[in-house]
Amino acid sequence: MRCTTLPDMAPRKKRQILDATLELLAEKGYEGLTIEGVAARSEVNKTTIYRWWPSKAALLGSALVEADALDFEAPDTGSLAGDLRSLVDGVAQLLTIPPASDIAVAALGAAVHDPALADAAKGFFADRFARELPIFERARERGEIDASADPMMIVDLLAGAVWLRVVFRQMPLDQDFTDRAVALVLHGARATG
């Protein structure tokens, strides 16, 4: 990480820069996002931004993980089924409710073309998964799943189905979908884990 070789940036300034990055991404798409634009919006010198992030992909990578707009706290409802329903609803909201949906969909769509941004998206998913893992640790402690269950598989089946249905099929995602998807995956995970 380039940041570790520099003294810490003032948290408020860093937050301004990352928030401005996501605002501009939501407004203009990845093509229209520039370091110059972020500098102007956040009232920070362009060279300061470049000192911390060598490219707009690196800047967006930090913003996706650290900015408030995509902030994520893993649910803790007391049951694995409840936590997974909350996760599924969270993914659906992330992909459908502005401004987060503009950010997430623009970033993930652009990540498909751009190798540097693809690394940023990879970092975003790794960060999310690390925050989701306690859900599965608690479920194991409660005896809801075996040690052999595969948390990443469970998360990817559910989040992937939401992505496909909402973004590509453009179909609504009602509570019934969430309940049925979670019940199916949870039964399957218990039978095969």
Next chain:
Amino acid sequence: MRCTTLPDMAPRKKRQILDATLELLAEKGYEGLTIEGVAARSEVNKTTIYRWWPSKAALLGSALVEADALDFEAPDTGSLAGDLRSLVDGVAQLLTIPPASDIAVAALGAAVHDPALADAAKGFFADRFARELPIFERARERGEIDASADPMMIVDLLAGAVWLRVVFRQMPLDQDFTDRAVALVLHGARATG
């Protein structure tokens, strides 16, 4: 469909146009795809293309469903598990092996931003799903799933997990993943269908 108001285009000419559309998409991305470029590559007059397809999104919509590069035949292995494993492997190949992967990933990435292209992607998924349905009809006849099982849910869980893992996480998709994902979803569908 605009096409129904016109006499049929010669199949060979239509194929040339649709193949050229996907070639140019794979080479230049959606931004770089133009009707002019397709006309030059397919050696067809630009006005002929516009007579059939009012926009590049409409042209790409036809190409995604009809062109050879993304041709799809539903598997018929004799068991639902076998058919689903084949489907999962097919999605993985579509997303990872050129030239199909260049086409699919460019089209799906661009569909996220572009409402007209999003309709084309929606048409692509609807067409695929219609072709996948016989897999589930045969499975019901063999007694492998109930009438209440939800084929779109099963397909979206599996295909979505592949998309997330391959495109966003950039992780490999080995045979073990396919086997485990299909076993989990199939057990879950039987328990909850």
